[in-house]
Amino acid sequence: MMEEVKDVSAGSVHGDTIKVTEVLQDGDTLTFIIVSQKLSGTGEYHVDRTYDDFEWLQQHLYTQEDVPGIQGVIFPPLPVRPQVNASAKVMKQLGFLALGEWQPYCRALETFLQQVVAHRLLSKNPALELFLTSADPPGRQKIKKNLFNRLSQAMEEMRKEGHKDVDEFFQTVRDQNLQLTGSSRTAAEKFLDVVLTEQKIAVACGHFSAALHLCVEPGQDPDHKAFSRVCVKLSEVFDSMRKSMMSFSLNDLNTLGLGLDLESRHLEAEKEMLFRRTCKLVELESARRNAERAKPVRKAAMEEVKKASETEFEQICEVAKQEPLSARPCGNAAEESDSVV
Amino acid sequence: MADEDSDEGEDIFVSNSKPESVSRGVSQPERVPEEPEDLFSEERCRSTKANGVHPDDDTDLFAEARTDFNSDKSSSSAQKELSDTPSTSSFSRTPAALHSTSLEQLEEEEAKSSFDVDVAVTNPEKVGDGMNAYMAYKVSTRSSLSMFKSKAFTVRRRFSDFLGLYEKLSVKQSLHGCIIPPPPEKSVVGMTKMKVGMDDPSSVEFLERRRAALERFLQRVVSHPLLLQDPDVREFLERDDLPRAVNTQTLSGAGFLKMITKASDAVSKMTIKMNESDTWFEDKFQEVEAEEQQLRKLHVVVDSLVNHRKELCVNTAIFAKSMAMLGNSEDSTALSRALSQLAEVEDKMEQLHQEQAASDFFIFAELLADYIRLLAAVRGCFDQRVRSWQRWQEAQSTLQKKREAEAKLLWANKPDKLQQAKEEITEWEARVTQYERDFDRVGMAVRKEVLRFEFGPTVDLLSYNEAWLDRPGE
Numbered sequence: 158m159m160e161e162v163k164d165v166s167a168g169s170v171h172g173d174t175i176k177v178t179e180v181l182q183d184g185d186t187l188t189f190i191i192v193s194q195k196l197s198g199t200g201e202y203h204v205d206r207t208y209d210d211f212e213w214l215q216q217h218l219y220t221q222e223d224v225p226g227i228q229g230v231i232f233p234p235l236p237v238r239p240q241v242n243a244s245a246k247v248m249k250q251l252g253f254l255a256l257g258e259w260q261p262y263c264r265a266l267e268t269f270l271q272q273v274v275a276h277r278l279l280s281k282n283p284a285l286e287l288f289l290t291s292a293d294p295p296g297r298q299k300i301k302k303n304l305f306n307r308l309s310q311a312m313e314e315m316r317k318e319g320h321k322d323v324d325e326f327f328q329t330v331r332d333q334n335l336q337l338t339g340s341s342r343t344a345a346e347k348f349l350d351v352v353l354t355e356q357k358i359a360v361a362c363g364h365f366s367a368a369l370h371l372c373v374e375p376g377q378d379p380d381h382k383a384f385s386r387v388c389v390k391l392s393e394v395f396d397s398m399r400k401s402m403m404s405f406s407l408n409d410l411n412t413l414g415l416g417l418d419l420e421s422r423h424l425e426a427e428k429e430m431l432f433r434r435t436c437k438l439v440e441l442e443s444a445r446r447n448a449e450r451a452k453p454v455r456k457a458a459m460e461e462v463k464k465a466s467e468t469e470f471e472q473i474c475e476v477a478k479q480e481p482l483s484a485r486p487c488g489n490a491a492e493e494s495d496s497v498v
Numbered sequence: 499m500a501d502e503d504s505d506e507g508e509d510i511f512v513s514n515s516k517p518e519s520v521s522r523g524v525s526q527p528e529r530v531p532e533e534p535e536d537l538f539s540e541e542r543c544r545s546t547k548a549n550g551v552h553p554d555d556d557t558d559l560f561a562e563a564r565t566d567f568n569s570d571k572s573s574s575s576a577q578k579e580l581s582d583t584p585s586t587s588s589f590s591r592t593p594a595a596l597h598s599t600s601l602e603q604l605e606e607e608e609a610k611s612s613f614d615v616d617v618a619v620t621n622p623e624k625v626g627d628g629m630n631a632y633m634a635y636k637v638s639t640r641s642s643l644s645m646f647k648s649k650a651f652t653v654r655r656r657f658s659d660f661l662g663l664y665e666k667l668s669v670k671q672s673l674h675g676c677i678i679p680p681p682p683e684k685s686v687v688g689m690t691k692m693k694v695g696m697d698d699p700s701s702v703e704f705l706e707r708r709r710a711a712l713e714r715f716l717q718r719v720v721s722h723p724l725l726l727q728d729p730d731v732r733e734f735l736e737r738d739d740l741p742r743a744v745n746t747q748t749l750s751g752a753g754f755l756k757m758i759t760k761a762s763d764a765v766s767k768m769t770i771k772m773n774e775s776d777t778w779f780e781d782k783f784q785e786v787e788a789e790e791q792q793l794r795k796l797h798v799v800v801d802s803l804v805n806h807r808k809e810l811c812v813n814t815a816i817f818a819k820s821m822a823m824l825g826n827s828e829d830s831t832a833l834s835r836a837l838s839q840l841a842e843v844e845d846k847m848e849q850l851h852q853e854q855a856a857s858d859f860f861i862f863a864e865l866l867a868d869y870i871r872l873l874a875a876v877r878g879c880f881d882q883r884v885r886s887w888q889r890w891q892e893a894q895s896t897l898q899k900k901r902e903a904e905a906k907l908l909w910a911n912k913p914d915k916l917q918q919a920k921e922e923i924t925e926w927e928a929r930v931t932q933y934e935r936d937f938d939r940v941g942m943a944v945r946k947e948v949l950r951f952e953f954g955p956t957v958d959l960l961s962y963n964e965a966w967l968d969r970p971g972e
Contacts, residue, residue, distance in 0.1 A: 344820040344823070347820045348820075350817070357809070
């Protein structure tokens with residue numbers, strides 16, 4: 158595809174080279190080291206960022222009000238805040254990203270940054286440049302949350318989700334998305350169960366191996382010796398089983414696990430975008446109705462509002478159409494299932 | 499190659515041939531072996547596979563594990579039969595000074611005896627319907643001993659029959675200090691499933707385990723020289739129709755009686771401490787206890803491993819389903835769907851593999867549990883000795899009292915009562931001597947038993963281990 162060949166860059170940074178190389182744990186906070194190659198080819202940028210910085214960046218991306226149709230963008234999803242010694246509920250939310258000593262989490266952040274840089278609209282945001290290159294952490298002040306925040310989907314707006322679309326194309330996309338989001342989330346959860354069980358087996362093998370080792374007793378009896386010999390051998394067998402089980406589970410985690418997680422989060426982001434569009438549609442339709450029913454005094458004002466709504470809506474649709482809809486983000490899932498198989 | 503007696507090296511060895519078939523039943527509906535008559539010939543004519551795991555010792559006391567693969571009609575699953583022929587050995591130990599000569603005598607006796615009885619339990623079949631249904635097993639015996647009516651014969655038995663045999667044996671033989679092999683445990687869940695007629699893999703597995711356990715039980719009974727002589731055992735093996743053993747039912751009167759006696763026994767054990775004069779018993783007891791602890795620990799760990807494996811099966815299955823759903827939703831990219839379906843197939847295969855592994859481990863756990871029960875039986879045997887000692891002591895104290903009473907009477911000079919007292923004294927003296935002799939006899943029997951038992955089960959366990967290690971692909 159042409160997109161891949163084209164040089165993806167944000168300002169002075171080469172997008173494809175962004176790596177989150179390390180994660181440092183300092184008490185309860187995690188700091189991530191981000192390395193990216195300079196576009197000029199003269200070296201690298203090394204910056205350290207915390208999750209707050211990532212959120213700051215995300216907020217800035219959300220609040221680009223000057224870009225027309227920004228609401229039609231599928232914002233690359235940022236993973237949930239990482240917690241050291243997380244509670245069970247948070248662990249469940251994080252899913253795969255909580256395992257494997259934060260390595261999958263780093264991969265997820267990497268993907269986030271790479272997708273932002275690759276996005277034709279988002280990469281132009283100056284905040285991104287600042288984030289990737291500035292030695293000092295970008296401003297950590299809290300920005301006011303606006304309606305892009307997924308938390309703002311209040312319950313009463315849920316009924317808008319079912320609103321029938323005017324455009325058949327988008328209706329299909331919405332239906333497809335609904336199905337896929339559900340299935341991919343289930344698949345990710347179930348796979349997480351599998352991986353966790355594999356880890357439990359590994360631990361149990363370790364216990365058994367240790368217990369067998371305890372059975373070894375010194376003694377001159379040939380029988381005793383033979384028994385001890387077998388115990389030792391069996392203990393070794395189980396130890397190697399433990400290692401292999403652990404490596405199975407890690408491999409699963411890093412390939413299919415991560416892939417499923419990324420996919421389900423991407424589908425969620427798409428769902429949010431479609432929802433925003435639908436809300437706009439509802440708004441537009443009510444504006445039209447108001448304009449029709451308005452008394453002549455207010456008619457002009459209503460018309461104005463209607464026109465604004467229409468333009469906005471059209472812009473959103475334009476932008477949305479160019480987004481990768483219900484398509485795999487960079488073919489990740491195909492690769493991931495391949496490596497598992 | 500059938501090991502009856504093998505003479506290796508200079509030591510005096512005992513080989514009891516105990517062909518033990520541990521059939522691993524992978525979950526498959528039709529598993530019935532096609533040749534019911536020739537069970538034993540199958541076991542005998544097997545090529546000895548030298549165990550590569552062992553170093554080449556002259557004093558290789560171990561079993562040579564033989565694996566035989568019988569492929570049934572269904573190509574997807576193979577029925578593996580593990581036949582172990584352990585050779586137990588007993589060494590000349592340094593027993594307590596008192597019994598040194600007699601102990602060596604015992605060992606020599608053991609070396610001479612050889613058994614020629616093979617039993618097998620096969621073909622569980624459901625008889626009857628509804629809640630009154632039960633599984634009937636075919637018990638086949640082949641023997642050249644003269645006490646049996648014919649060379650080979652079969653009968654049908656159900657689980658309560660086995661339990662009945664065990665009960666009868668315990669009642670009769672326990673006073674003689676025998677180690678009675680314990681039967682497999684009752685399982686309400688398993689049997690209810692059987693009665694209801696559910697045909698899922700877990701109930702098939704349950705049946706298989708029970709069959710294997712019953713076989714092991716019978717083989718142990720039969721290889722015990724004393725028990726083999728018991729007419730009840732013969733009846734069990736030969737008679738076509740056994741009276742239904744009702745006192746093995748949990749909710750019967752006999753069942754309750756058993757529970758009460760067990761409780762009172764436990765209490766009496768706690769209150770009376772035996773004056774152990776013979777360190778041999780003390781040591782042995784400690785050993786048995788230690789071994790039991792070890793095995794228990796192992797069993798717990800293996801159990802958890804088995805459960806995790808089962809969990810993995812379940813989770814993999816669920817995951818495969820969800821992948822299938824995902825694949826179905828994505829009709830936009832045919833490639834994606836193909837891949838996810840492939841992943842699903844892969845997972846199903848993995849699930850089968852996991853089930854296999856779980857059943858392997860489960861056999862391990864079963865064996866361990868079996869041996870723990872056996873060790874408990876050994877402990878019971880020690881307890882019998884303690885009880886017989888108690889009886890002796892009680893008799894002695896009663897005798898003492900009688901003597902005192904006699905002395906008082908002498909002093910009080912009442913001739914008629916004196917006569918009675920003298921009679922009682924002679925009676926009790928007889929009893930005391932009797933009990934003392936009993937005690938000694940029990941002591942001897944226990945020693946003999948323990949020697950026989952020595953390392954027997956451990957070796958079985960190990961031979962299974964060896965076979966398991968040799969299995970390809972693990």
